[in-house]
Amino acid sequence: MPENEVALSIRGLTTTFSNGNGGLLVFDGLDLEIADSEFVCLLGPSGSGKSTLLRTVAALLPPSSGEIRLKGKPADGAPPSVGIVFQDANLMPWRTVLDNILLPLDVKGWDPERALACANEMVGLVGLQGFEDVYPHDLSGGMAQRVAIGRALVHDPDLLLLDEPFGALDALRREQMGMELLRIWEARRKTVLMVTHDISEALLLADRVLVFTERPARVALDVRIDLPRPRLAELRYTAEFTQLARKIHSAIK
């Protein structure tokens, strides 16, 4: 990959969690590169370190050793600008939809007028017009997750990190939200790193699918998904799709 196209580069990442007996080696010299505007889905066995990777990239967890560069600059110097979406929306229940989306801009001390304009635009993008003043208690799971996506994107981060964002939704809602995410991604063209357990979700969304091995995690499979966009749900009944799905499935032990 040419240097200027790399959005995220991970070199020799080693992460050890200290626990009672010795330590838990999650990564042992992991290398990974993600291109600008690429949509990458990450799969792997439970406990293989997918969430740990996301937390490390977001600089929430210092690596034992190794280097993480976002858009070329080391992540530990100037902190990375990332947006995070967790499995549960994790909204602030005392903030309305609009105020939840405003949170990153409040923290970053944006001029209130500009922040409000930006947040209102984001409310529109995630399809929540008319719900600006609703409190999270009154939102469905899917709507709450839309707010979480809006909150993750409003400050225009370099990288969007999603950790099983639709894992708590039912199958139908999950598929709808996946399509929503695609639409939003096409509007903003962010680099996306998304963890999921759902193979067909990964195939419908991603440019590239990574599969982790068991701990210590290495990349067991790295496939480019060249299925044509826009991808519709019917795609999953094509031979190409099933072939890819089988390949990914056999890579996850």
Next chain:
Amino acid sequence: MALKRTNKWLANHPLWLGVFSLGLGTLGWYAIIWAGELPPFILPAPHEVLARFSRALSEGILLRHAWVTLQEVLGGLLFGSGLAVTFGYALAKSKFLERLLAPYVIASQAIPTVAVAPLLVIWFGPGVISKVLVCALIVFFPILINTLFGVRNVPEELRDLMRSLQATPAQTFRMLEVPAALPVLLGGLRIGATLAVIGAVVGEFVGADKGLGYLLNLARGQYDVAMVFVTIFSLVLMALSLYGLVVLAERLLLRWRRPENEERIMIAEVERLQ
């Protein structure tokens, strides 16, 4: 059938239900006096208590003493909850501090306040200060525990979110910890408000020359049972008003909570108190 309908109507009109239950209580009170042929120095009738109340009010002694007690209660609440919130927050943030101070915190709850009140009166005199301290002591534990839980229970993901946005500790405190801990903190304050009234009376029983507790003791000595009732009702009124103030504050500050949730929390709390 008619009874059932009245029942339903009353359930939908809480104000009339209040009047109804008050009337029923008063009737029951009269019935007990009548059935037991009780003299006024054992159980005065409601109208006698009411008369004593208006006399105490017009003489000014009731308000004078109530004011002293109120000052003690408010002072104790302010001092006790201020201290409890500070300690609770520090304990929530530091495992080390928690381990260091936990024995004292638990001991502070195990000590019966009634037993410490005489000590406080010896040390700080029979004036207002010793009562403020008794109140502070009695409200300290519930508010400390609630603060501790409130801050501890802030979702780790929201902390991560704030960190990923490079929020300063002050921003995390103001935008996350305070609003997240507020419901639990106010719940503690609600319990504390009624406990503080008990604390003040206990302090006044031990040694005081002012306050409703003192007045109650005085009336008891003079077999002025009507006056004893008057002071008891005044104390209840004070405790309920303070409780109501906290509930009002909750309504204003926690508007984001759905009413159903609020009720559920209230029921859980009542169950805990019983």
